[in-house]
Amino acid sequence: MRKPPSHDLQAPQQLPVTLAPCTDELLSSWVARHAVFYGVPPLAMLRHCLPETPSLRATDLSLNDNQILRLAHILCVDEATIRRTTFTDIARSSRCLIATDAIQSCSTCCPAKTEPRAILRSQLLGWRITCALCGDLLQSPSGVSCASTFGHYSATALIGERLLHDEASRKARTWVSPARIAQLLLMRRVKNPTFGNYEPWRYRVLGALIPDLDDVVDRQSLPMSSCPILPLHLRPALLAAIAMVERSGPEMLEMLCGQMRGENKVRFSSAINEIMRGTSRSTASSQLQLI
Ligand SMILES: [Zn+2]
Numbered sequence: 001m002r003k004p005p006s007h008d009l010q011a012p013q014q015l016p017v018t019l020a021p022c023t024d025e026l027l028s029s030w031v032a033r034h035a036v037f038y039g040v041p042p043l044a045m046l047r048h049c050l051p052e053t054p055s056l057r058a059t060d061l062s063l064n065d066n067q068i069l070r071l072a073h074i075l076c077v078d079e080a081t082i083r084r085t086t087f088t089d090i091a092r093s094s095r096c097l098i099a100t101d102a103i104q105s106c107s108t109c110c111p112a113k114t115e116p117r118a119i120l121r122s123q124l125l126g127w128r129i130t131c132a133l134c135g136d137l138l139q140s141p142s143g144v145s146c147a148s149t150f151g152h153y154s155a156t157a158l159i160g161e162r163l164l165h166d167e168a169s170r171k172a173r174t175w176v177s178p179a180r181i182a183q184l185l186l187m188r189r190v191k192n193p194t195f196g197n198y199e200p201w202r203y204r205v206l207g208a209l210i211p212d213l214d215d216v217v218d219r220q221s222l223p224m225s226s227c228p229i230l231p232l233h234l235r236p237a238l239l240a241a242i243a244m245v246e247r248s249g250p251e252m253l254e255m256l257c258g259q260m261r262g263e264n265k266v267r268f269s270s271a272i273n274e275i276m277r278g279t280s281r282s283t284a285s286s287q288l289q290l291i
Contacts, residue, residue: 012049018076022111022118024133027063027071027085028056029119034075036116049074057100061087087121093179094168096227097126104138104232106131126229127164127182129157129236140232149216149233153240160239163246174246175279179228181242184253184271185209186225191264205268208259209241250276 019037021030028042035045046056049071053059063071063086072079083089087098102123109131111118122132131138150157166172167179185206204222207214216234223229230238245252253272260268 012070012074014074014076021077021081021085022114022120023109024120024122025085026060026119026121026124027082028060029116030075030085031056031059032116033114033118059086061095061098063088085121089170090168091170091179093177094127094164096183097164097168097179097229099124099126099229102141103229104128104140106134106136106138108136109133125168126235127161127168127179127239129154129161129232129239132165138232144233150210150236150240153210153236156240156243157236158239159243160241160246163242164239175249176246176275178242178246180271180275181245182228182238183225184256184268185238185241185245186222186228187260187268188264189259190261205256205259206238206241208256209244210237213237250279 015034015038017037019030019033028046031046031049032042035042038045040048042056046053046059050059050067053067059067063082068079068082068088071082075082087095090098102119103126105120105123110120110123122128122138125132129138130136160178163174163178164182167174167177185204187205189203189205189208203214213234221231221234228238245256250272253275257265257268257272
């Protein structure tokens with residue numbers, strides 16, 4: 001594709017032909033479909049629109065107002081449509097739960113007739129077990145549903161999903177960030193294993209709340225706490241545990257801290273202190289507003 005001349009930066013040209021975005025389609029997916037239509041690589045297509053952008057992923061995560069305006073003009077839609085295709089409005093604390101690729105799908109809502117196949121925003125949301133559009137249970141790429149392993153936690157897991165959704169969409173604030181709790185629950189209870197066949201590296205804080213978890217996980221099943229996105233069949237356990245902590249209050253965190261050992265106990269304890277400092281600051285702030 002012709003590289004846009006420098007004056008295009010001020011007056012970008014609309015694409016002669018544009019494709020309509022699918023409902024909830026991710027910006028990079030929409031750009032990729034335009035790239036196929038125009039016969040260029042997806043990044044070349046994106047840089048035709050936004051010359052300074054580093055990657056498709058960066059564009060999905062965040063766009064500034066000028067970039068939104070420019071894309072809206074080039075792709076012949078309004079600014080709200082562009083904004084809806086990205087995670088620009090997602091709370092920063094929830095970004096650790098946005099996957100880099102599609103990790104799930106809804107058999108009802110995922111469009112099948114596009115080429116390449118459209119990727120929806122909800123396919124990257126690591127806190128969802130139900131489709132944000134229709135409410136059906138999501139499926140993993142291999143067709144596994146979250147109902148298979150921890151289905152008995154489903155009612156509580158839905159509360160956890162709602163808490164994470166509300167935080168991500170900035171609809172509500174509770175005493176604690178549910179995404180932060182997700183990270184704490186995936187910490188190891190012991191940092192360095194020192195026992196023979198006992199494998200404490202497997203045993204996360206989460207297992208203290210969901211005892212059957214340790215029998216189900218294998219080494220590959222659980223991610224690092226910095227990226228707390230569980231495979232779909234294990235995710236109800238994490239969501240349910242988040243709901244339990246949120247409902248029980250700070251005492252639950254203290255109890256979990258008692259399950260830890262050594263360096264990780266110190267880290268967990270310091271994280272609790274940080275959370276409680278944030279909670280008392282926001283309480284003081286709301287009390288000031290009441291006065
Ligand atoms: Zn759906």
